[in-house]
Amino acid sequence: MRFTYLWPWWAVALALVIMAGITAYGYLRLNRPMSQRFRVLLIGLRILAAFVLLICLLEPVLIERKDITPPTNLLVLADTSQSMRLKDVELAGQSSTRLDLVNRVLFNPASQFLPTLTDRFDVHLYRFDKQSHQIPGETSSLDAVGGLTDITTSIDDASKEWRGQLLAGVVLLTDGAHNASTSVVDQVTETQIPIYAVGVGNPEPPKDLKLSRVEVSPVAYTEHDVPIRVTVHHTGYSGSQTRVSLMIDNQVVAAVPITLTDDSKQIIEFALNPQEEGIFQYVASVPVLEGELTAENNTRAFPLKVVKTKLHLLYIEGQPGWEYAFLKRALERDPNIDSTCVILSSKSPNQLRGTLLARYNRYYPQTTQRSRIAQFPRTLDDLLFYDVLIIGDLRSNTLTPQQHTAIVDFVEKKGKAVIFLGGRNSLGRNGFRENKLAVLLPIVIPANGCYVQDEDFSLQLTQQGMYHPITRLGDTQAKVAALWRDLPPLSRRLGGFELKGGATTLAEYHSDRNQTPLPIIIFQRSGLGKSLLIAAEGLWNWGFGVWNFKDKDDTYPRFWGQAIRWLATRTDTKRINVTTDLTTYSVGDEVQIIAYAYNESYQPLVTADLKIEVTPPDGTHFQVRASVDSQNIGTYRAQFRANQKGAYRIRASGVARSVSLGEDSTEIFVESPLAEFENPQLNEDLLKQLASKTGGHYTPIANITSLPERIKPVQESVFAVQERELWDHPIVLILAVGFLGTEWFLRMRRGLV
Structure with a gap:
């Protein structure tokens, strides 16, 4: 406490002596009969009231130190990609999936991991695969359904939500199966956020047989051989015999027996001779061998478009x-x-x-x-x-x-x-x-x-032209835009x-x-x-080439x-046509359905009432809503998420003015995202690099209880000094009035008033 008007100590003491002297003198000269104790009491009450008034004149101020340290946030990101379904960890003495172990750490009441963190930080839970999503508070477990793992994007998206606030770091529970880019360490380091990586899974390469690659031209010609090269990798199966099969509609069209050699990589060649035009879905596969950690990478699906030999x-x-x-x-x-x-x-x-x-x-x-x-x-x-x-x-x-x-x-x-x-x-x-x-x-x-x-003038693509097979002259949208921007002008x-x-x-x-x-x-x-x-x-x-692409330009x-x-691709005579943006998808991908409706003269129809029915591999039908594409007359679009592995059948039917337009159907194939199973072991090296480069720490999930004490505080506590004036506080008035009132009341009872 301090005083606004701070008198010298001797001046305060002199003032108190003068007030006490005047008060004592007045009562001592009083010739009324009263006891000595009563006289001292009256003098004391008067002196206390005067003392309170003197303190008010000095304007006392109460000084307080208040802790204003802002809350420190800590993000906990749990990997929910499909590689977390692999069973290579133990839980209660039994083989369990990686995500089962994560669920126990995060949601089991017996686990003290989150409560320990909550004592020091404001903890925020996220799940992630290709991107991060905040976990609702009522969640009791997580499912491994994500198609790919993008650690960089997930950390970046989650941390952006807390930009400008104190962030102690990110606790990353994952197997490190990052498969979205190659520069994950450098990109995460740029965020300047400490990463506390928790490794989930076995770091030792498991026994595995997989098809790592299928090489085939996307377009084949009728009555011509199509070479197909299938790359087989194995770990721990040298000397074993197996076979590589090529199938369509679950029918084997070719098979090659092989003996797995000490070289982990073998290439098997097939030759197809298609006789009909169309788009066909082939599957290359190898049997599951005893002891394999996963069978997800034993098959690879690929589409093959067959067209006429020559136009x-x-x-x-x-x-x-x-x-x-x-x-x-x-x-x-x-x-x-x-x-x-x-x-x-x-x-x-x-x-x-x-x-x-x-x-x-x-x-x-x-x-x-x-x-x-x-x-x-x-x-x-x-x-x-x-x-x-x-x-x-x-x-x-x-x-x-x-x-x-x-x-x-x-x-x-x-x-x-x-x-x-x-x-x-x-x-x-x-x-x-x-x-x-x-x-x-x-x-x-x-x-x-x-x-x-x-x-001379130059062309610009419309929205339809950016994606149309005629005018899409590049492999990516950026290259398409660059090519058309730099094309030589027309005359x-x-x-x-x-x-x-x-x-x-x-x-x-x-x-x-x-x-x-x-x-x-x-x-x-x-x-x-x-x-x-x-x-x-x-x-x-255009035959002279595009300036920025002259070395390898084939634009014209x-x-x-x-x-x-x-x-030259034949237009179907049906008045309803349905197709998709791809023929093969990964589990968890969004399927884009494109349907076309025509009237009796085969002109685009904008008033059709379309019904689109999807039959997934388990046979349970469901419908998706089709909406009119405002950019393309007679075109309708719909979408759904493919969450099951296998063949989907998409059927479209339509009605216009109570007249049926018929129906059309197509099939797509959904497979496991094989990138998740290319290297199924725990990627400990990546997680250790992330932790080291960002100033965090790497911990195997078996030692996760030691992690909270390793998370560094962002800064020391911050205190603010607050001043509160006391002279105008109600208690001061109450004390002054109380002392004077009590003195007056006692005098009145003795007849001294």
């Missing part, structure tokens, strides 16, 4: 040019395309006099013997030899009405594909708007034809048209003068087939190869 393509152009030359060369170099490139002029024989075209009646095939195709096919039967037709910048009268009809039937009735290379002739006033080919175009040509703008564009209702724009031009983008690469479904329009000229510029041939392959 037949007919490219017809009105006159030679750069586009014709570059595209012809790209087609000739593609080993999977059998192309016929033709010049068909619309000029009269007199105008062509003296040229090669005049000699061959305006028609000259350049990549095929002329005896094989002496003229452009006149009938549908002749045209059906081809899978894709590319029509260049032709005039309306270059082909006959009979040939126009054959082309329309070729696409709409036979499910084939056509690509239009737009130009002044084909999209002009006297272009295709005057004949039957207009129904195949995804645009409506204005009465005066499309306008032509000659200037001429055509505009002024309107898109048809079922058209989809994949790439467009954004002008500074016009807020509405101009569609350039457009496709639509036409009857049973597909059509693609490129409303620009100058794609041949890749674009055309992807476009032709996708367009």
Whole structure:
């Protein structure tokens, strides 16, 4: 305690003496009869009241030290990935899973681990696999369902929730099976958070037989051998005999017996010769041997897309040019395309006099013997030899009405594909708007034809184009965006048209003068087939390569190869089509379902009522809700999480205006996330590095009771000094009034008032 107005001690003493003297003098001069004790009592009460008033004049202040140390947080992260299901630890004398041991440490009432931590810290529990999730307070156990383990992201996500607050560290209960990146130690060290790693599992490599890799081309061709290489690894089974099998629909299609050698790695080769087109799900497997820790890595599933050996393509152009030359060369170099490139002029024989075209009646095939195709096919039967037709910048009268009809039937009735290379002739006033080919175009040509703008310009992908097989020119979204950003510009564009209702724009031009983008690469479904329009000229510029990728650039041939392959894929005649973003998933992955609905003329339908039913491996059906994709007309999307291993069947049916659209179905295959079982032993080295580099500590779970005392406090206790004024406190008034009132009351009783 201190005084605001601190007098010298002698001044305080003098004041007390003066007050006592005056009070004593007054009572001693009083000539009323009273005992000596009573007189002393009255003097004392008066002096005490005066003393209280004197203290108030000095304004006393009470000084207090208050502990204001903020609470220190401690995060406890428990690994719930599927590798925690492995049984290589003991609990109560019995073999148990790693997660059983973690559950006992965290949730068993007999465990003192969490109570000990709670005495010193504010403890927050999280579970993690690919990312962290806070554990609700009512949780009594955890399940190992996570598909992958990402220690870096999990620690980062959990610690961000407590940014700006004191954090003593992270207690990490895991087997160290990090399989999401390679630089986990450096990334975690950058967080500057101490990691107290608790190792769960056996650090010794167990006996194990696994398929570590299957090498196969994702696309195969009918009636051609497909080489398949299966890599087998083993630990502790040298000299054992087993076999590697290849299966489809649970039927063995090939098997190779092997003897496991001292070399832990062996490669087994298979050869398939598919006879039918389609997407097939194969499974490579080896039997489970006695003593194996896990059977999860004894199988590997892989999809195989089988397509026709070669696609037949007919490219017809009105006159030679750069586009014709570059595209012809790209087609000739593609080993999977059998192309016929033709010049068909619309000029009269007199105008062509003296040229090669005049000699061959305006028609000259350049990549095929002329005896094989002496003229452009006149009938549908002749045209059906081809899978894709590319029509260049032709005039309306270059082909006959009979040939126009054959082309329309070729696409709409036979499910084939056509690509239009737009130009002044084909999209002009006297272009295709005057004949039957207009129904195949995804645009409506204005009465005066499309306008032509000659200037360099670049394309931007639409949202659909970013993911579409035609325009996805890179393996990652970042590379796709970089490629399209750096593509050489085109030289001429055509505009002024309107898109048809079922058209989809994949790439467009954004002008500074016009807020509405101009569609350039457009496709639509036409009857049973597909059509693609490129409303620009100058794609041949892409043949010179993309600046930042010149050393290994194949953008131009890749674009055309992807476009032709996708367009040649037959459109299903069903009015409901269902597919998924992948054919093979890991347990715990989210499956994206994409469904398409069409009306009776096979145009996209936006008013369909779709019902999607999923049948997992255990046979219990459930439905998922489909929502309309606002970016793609006639497209519907749904999703669900695949939590069971095995084959899922997805069935879609639909109704529009009380009329059934039919149904379609597809299958996906869900397998265990094999990355979790590549190295099933406890990764002690990783956990020790994490603890050492971050200033934490590594402890096996058997010694976890010693961990709390090793967790360092973040800082010393912090105290704040608080001052409380006492002179105006009610107790002071009560004391002063009490002393004076008591003195007055006693005097009154003796008649001294």
